[in-house]
Amino acid sequence: MIIKIFYRLLIACTVVLTMVSVTRSPVLRAEFASSDDSGAEEFVEHLREGYARSLDGIEPQFMRLRIPFRLCVVHGKLNPVAERTLNAFERLVVDLADTGIEMVEVPSVGDCPDATFMFVRVHDGGLSVDTYRDWAHEVFARSGLIPTNEMSLHSWGGAQLMWSADDDVIYLVTASQIAPSLPDDGVAGVFVKTVLVQELFQAMTFGDDLEGRDRFDSILHEIDVPLPSVRDRTDGAPEYSTSAMQRYTAVNATGLCYLDLMVIALIEGLISDEVEGDVNELIPMMAIPMANVEAYAREHYAKIDAMARRISEGGQYADILDDSCS
Numbered sequence: 001m002i003i004k005i006f007y008r009l010l011i012a013c014t015v016v017l018t019m020v021s022v023t024r025s026p027v028l029r030a031e032f033a034s035s036d037d038s039g040a041e042e043f044v045e046h047l048r049e050g051y052a053r054s055l056d057g058i059e060p061q062f063m064r065l066r067i068p069f070r071l072c073v074v075h076g077k078l079n080p081v082a083e084r085t086l087n088a089f090e091r092l093v094v095d096l097a098d099t100g101i102e103m104v105e106v107p108s109v110g111d112c113p114d115a116t117f118m119f120v121r122v123h124d125g126g127l128s129v130d131t132y133r134d135w136a137h138e139v140f141a142r143s144g145l146i147p148t149n150e151m152s153l154h155s156w157g158g159a160q161l162m163w164s165a166d167d168d169v170i171y172l173v174t175a176s177q178i179a180p181s182l183p184d185d186g187v188a189g190v191f192v193k194t195v196l197v198q199e200l201f202q203a204m205t206f207g208d209d210l211e212g213r214d215r216f217d218s219i220l221h222e223i224d225v226p227l228p229s230v231r232d233r234t235d236g237a238p239e240y241s242t243s244a245m246q247r248y249t250a251v252n253a254t255g256l257c258y259l260d261l262m263v264i265a266l267i268e269g270l271i272s273d274e275v276e277g278d279v280n281e282l283i284p285m286m287a288i289p290m291a292n293v294e295a296y297a298r299e300h301y302a303k304i305d306a307m308a309r310r311i312s313e314g315g316q317y318a319d320i321l322d323d324s325c326s
Contacts, residue, residue, distance in 0.1 A: 040301040044294045046259050047266075050207045050220045052290045060290035061277070063206040064267055069284060071103045071204070072112035075122035075177075081189040082122060082177035085196045088319040092311070096268050101204065109138050116143075117284050118171040118203060122196070124179050132174065136162065139170055157195040159203045161283070169283050175199045191245040194254045197320050201256060205263055206285075217325055219253040219260050257325030258312060265307035266293075269300055 047062070054060040071093075073086060086105065093103045106112055112119065119139050123131075140147040140162075148162065157175040175195045178188055198219050201207065210220045225248040269275075270288065275296055277288030297304065311317055 037301055039305065040298050043259070043262055043301065043304075044297050046218065047263070047293060047297060048290070050210055050218065051205070051263070051293075053206075053287070054290075061287040062290050062293040063285050063287055064270060065101065065204065066279065066284040066286050069101045069118075070113055070116045071101060071118045071120065072109075072116045073103065073105045073120040073122065074107070074109055074112070075105065076107060076124070077180040078122065079177055079180050079182040079189075079192070081182060081192045082196060084319040085193050086122070088317050089197070089200055091316050092264075092320070095311075095314075096264065109135070109142050112142065117169075118173065120173040120175065120200065120203070122175055122177050124177060127174060127176070136172055139172065143170055145170065157199045159199060171203065173199050173203045187242060187246045187249060190249045190254050193319070194249055194252065197255050201260060205267065207260075207263070216253045216257065217259050218257050219255070219322070221253065223251045225251065253322045253325055255320050255322035257322055258308060259325075261308035261311045261321075262304055264311070265304045266297060268307070269304060270296065273300075 048060075051062055052060040053063055075082070075086075078086070090103050090105070093101050104113060109119065121135055137147040157173075159171070159173045161169060161171050177192050177196070182188055182192065201219060202209075207218075207220045209222050210218070211222075225244060270293070273296075275288060275292060277286045277292075279286055312321065
């Protein structure tokens with residue numbers, strides 16, 4: 001879905017202002033076993049396009065979550081599509097144990113474990129501004145923080161890095177399952193899967209929305225299709241349009257593509273091989289020089305590709321993949 005650029009800019013600014021240097025990993029070897037592999041270069045180009053963060057005078061950085069990292073998904077009764085999608089994501093997180101990401105599902109914010117940074121709400125229908133604000137304030141209160149009213153929301157799904165009034169940070173992600181009684185087929189089910197997969201993937205990888213293409217090769221590539229926004233109405237959440245959902249899913253990836261799986265494999269490799277960067281003390285993430293990430297991706301391309309292929313061929317993940325990607 002349309003993820004607001006607002007919180008990405010905050011991330012970039014915070015990294016520049018609050019980084020604390022730690023010992024960098026040695027410069028990766030300049031000779032790569034797969035340096036002539038066109039696949040490796042295409043992968044590196046995708047990383048530059050979707051994952052590089054840079055400001056004037058600062059070398060581009062690749063952001064990854066610091067571990068251990070806790071993700072808390074709050075939901076009530078799930079429809080079959082949402083349940084299968086979340087289960088597949090949780091299996092993927094557990095299988096890739098070296099990422100150090102822990103995903104838990106609970107019925108209310110108060111049940112989220114201590115030291116939770118990312119809160120995901122799977123909601124029914126569209127969210128009104130007031131409903132979203134109430135939920136955000138509940139998260140702030142549960143975390144012992146002073147709430148803020150500076151919020152950015154898209155009804156279908158989105159992610160926002162939110163500052164409390166006392167300068168602490170929480171990360172809120174929302175995704176609509178439309179309704180607990182949603183039939184287990186049809187365009188609405190495909191749309192629910194798309195929303196959940198995109199929001200969870202981008203929240204955990206910090207990937208940017210990229211301009212859509214005639215043939216997509218990543219869930220980051222998005223062709224914008226006008227969808228109802230909460231700002232269109234003042235009396236509550238918007239109604240859903242089946243035609244709009246159908247237009248959206250017809251031109252965009254409805255699950256993770258192979259390139260997305262390679263990014264997941266890359267992140268696990270960066271963690272397990274302890275490729276270090278600069279630590280942000282306020283936000284649980286690490287900024288690694290993009291040049292080091294590109295070097296790692298080239299050198300370990302065969303390993304990254306093999307892990308991505310294992311994920312793509314594992315039937316247990318089929319509910320979050322899109323095998324129609326180019």
